[in-house]
Amino acid sequence: MSNDSKSTLIADDVETLTAVDYIESQRELEKEARELMPYDPNECTYEQGELRQPLFACLTCSSQNDNTPIGVCYSCSIQCHSQHELVELFTKRAFVCDCGTTRMKDTYDGACKIRRKGKEKRERKMSNASATSASHLALPAEDIASESNTYNQNYHGRFCGCKQLYNPLEESGHMIQCYFGFVCGEDWYHDRCIMGVKVNQLLKKTGENVLEKLSSPGIDASDNNTSLKKEDEDEEEPDSIEQLHYFPKLETFDEFICWKCVAKFKDIFEELDAKFPSVIMAKLPRFDDTLTVEQWYQRREKLSEPKLKKIKTETTTNSTGELQDQEYSIFLGNDFRYKILDHFDELDKSSKLFEFLSNNSYLFKDDPIFKPPEDDSEEGWSTADMGTAEALHSLPRDKAIESIQAYDKMRSKIIDFFKPFADNGKVVTEDDVTKFFGNIRDKSKDNDG
Structure with a gap:
């Protein structure tokens, strides 16, 4: 076969497949987008009352209202606050x-x-009239705010005991949410801060959005990797630091409770550990101003030494090596709920542990997370709606959403342009494409004029 023949076949293949392939690729993109963001963002949860639900902190509205912390639901983050600066908080309990x-x-x-x-829809239906919608009118926020909502530093974009502003492009390590949250408000914590290791001693990785990779609270987090690892462990790097050893691997525990919440109910958690062996699979002490993970380990080993003795005024230990005065976080085993449920009725009904578990039954019983209704329409959302899945993880989101909407408009025009060629099996020529974009430019100029 001659070179000319080969070139002709290749050119023909490219030309005859262009329209069909383009339309099919767009369908695949639509399908992927629906899988990433399958929920219909058209239902505000306000009227449903207190829910455990995904939330977003609106920093823009907060700044306009004397820094009042403001949390909005999934749908409102898209429909009402898409042009605002939002921080994704994942789930919070009992929030309106x-x-x-x-x-x-x-x-x-x-x-x-x-x-x-x-x-407005209900009013038009009741009056059996097609009254002109007043949605274009600017209306103030006048609905009654919930008095039961609780807020923490997350609603101002700060997280962890270090109170850092969360920046997904600069964040290093992994973050874990406190499952109890009684004191901290279900805050998110850096693994390093749980141990007390200073941030400037740890290897920094950029460009990785850590929160995106975490399982939602209440869902097993075994898919996540807790260790900070060098890019190449076999290659020596003089400026690199130690890996974050000694932190429990995520596949070994189900939930984490921070040292702040443990300290508030220390006697209760110690009784829980005594009554339900192996429910608490690890206790991780936190030492302030620890410079390296090896230093943390050495201090932890001293706590485990037998006999009653003082350790640098930090703490004391008893003959079994249990923590007494030292701050520590706890990690609950993967099957801790079943173990508590199996023996809950055997507890002394007058005990503090029974009272505590009864008042906070979500700790070991079902604690469902509200999810917006899924979009079950055949076509799904438009690309603009679905594409906000990516924008939800960006700060700010306004430019991302504007770009998505612009892309959606262009996509529709291109699909409409290609479809007749695909239906009739016609080849799209360079002149056809040039004419198509020329018409778009002319219409754009007319609109600007």
């Missing part, structure tokens, strides 16, 4: 969406757009 409430009273046009549309 703040969107459209008096906590946002100074936000211009702060009324919840989702609830506003629902109210």
Whole structure:
């Protein structure tokens, strides 16, 4: 076969497949987007009351309202706050969406757009009229705010005991959410800070959004990797630091409870450990101003020494090596819920442990997370709606969403342009494409004029 023949076949293949392949690739993108973000963002959770649900802190509305912390639900983060600076908090318990409430009273046009549309729809239905919608009018946020909501530093974008602003592009290590959260408000903690190791002593990795890789609270976190590892463990790097050894591997535990919450109920957790052996699979002491993980390990070993003795005024240990005065976090084993449930009724009903578990039954019983209804329509959302999955993890999101919307408009025009060629098996020529984009430019100029 001659070289000319080969070139002709290749050119023909490329030309005849262009339209069909493009449309098919767009369908694949739509399918992937639906899988990434399958929920319908058209239902605000405000009217459902207290829920354990995914939340976003709106820093923009907070700054407009005397730094009042404001948390909004999944749907409102897209429909009402997409142009605002948001921080993804993942789930919080017993929270009522703040969107459209008096906590946002100074936000211009702060009324919840989702609830506003629902109210107008009901009013039109009751009056059997097709009244003109007033959705274009700017309305203040006047709904009653929940008095039961609790807020912590997360709603201002700060996390962990180190109180750092979360920056996914600069974050190193892994973060774990406190499952109990009574004191800390279900805060997120760096693995290094749980141990007390200073951040500047640890290897920094950039460009990795750690929170995206974490399992949602209440879901087993075994898919995550806790250790900080060098890019190449066999290659010596003089400026690199030690790996974060001695931190429990995520596949070995189900939930984490921070040292702040443990300290508040220390006697209770010690009784829990005594009554239900192996429920607490690890206790990790936290030492302030620890410079390296090896130094942390040496101090931990001293705590485990037998006999009653003082250790640098930090703590004392008893004959079994158990922690007495030292701060520590606990890690609950993968099957801790079943172990507690199996013997819960055997507890002394007058004991503090029974009272504690009864008042905080979510710690070992079902604690469902609300999820918006799935979009079950045949076509799914538009690319603009679905594409916000990527934008949800960016700060700020406004430019990302604007880009997605611009792409969606262009995508629709290109698909409409290619479809007749694909249906009729016609070849798309260079002149066809040039003419198509020329028409778009001309329309754009007319609109600008």
